[in-house]
Amino acid sequence: MANIWDDFDKAIDTEGLAKDVEEAAENGGRREVPHDTYEVAITKLELVKSKKGDPMVTCWMKILEGEYKGSLIFMNQVVTQGFQIHIANEFMRALVAEMADPIDIQFKTYNQYGNMIMDVMEAIDNNFEYQLDYRENSKGYNEFEIKEVYVLED
Numbered sequence: 001m002a003n004i005w006d007d008f009d010k011a012i013d014t015e016g017l018a019k020d021v022e023e024a025a026e027n028g029g030r031r032e033v034p035h036d037t038y039e040v041a042i043t044k045l046e047l048v049k050s051k052k053g054d055p056m057v058t059c060w061m062k063i064l065e066g067e068y069k070g071s072l073i074f075m076n077q078v079v080t081q082g083f084q085i086h087i088a089n090e091f092m093r094a095l096v097a098e099m100a101d102p103i104d105i106q107f108k109t110y111n112q113y114g115n116m117i118m119d120v121m122e123a124i125d126n127n128f129e130y131q132l133d134y135r136e137n138s139k140g141y142n143e144f145e146i147k148e149v150y151v152l153e154d
Helices: 004-009 014-026 082-097 110-124
Strands: 034-049 057-064 071-079 128-136 140-151
Touching: 034 071, 034 082, 034 110, 057 082, 071 082, 071 110, 071 128, 071 140, 082 110, 082 128
Parallel strands: none
Antiparallel strands: 034 057, 034 128, 057 071, 128 140
């Protein structure tokens, strides 16, 4: 009688997977994604508390093609100052730019902002993919710019 795991061993490159596990262990559990342009899907977008307890917009972007396919890029933008909220707003405006009736991206209160961000995630989930320019700015911080929006067909 065959072991139930034999099918997985045949279907999955276990040797490559074992190497990925070693690499993840060396990188603190994550595969480091270099700055570049990627096609991504948004898998998480929400207003959360940072480790310090500050309000923060978090966005998880899954790479869809190429060498880093399946890897995640994380955007975490604390939103306690006007310029920080502006950065998050511009990013979200790009996410909804191709919607027939785009969501009005604006900050009034954190409660309203959190609900609006949930509305954005619900509207884009499985409906859009994006070309992301993931780069480092002159001050050494990661920057995230949506260069193109791809509307997914049903």
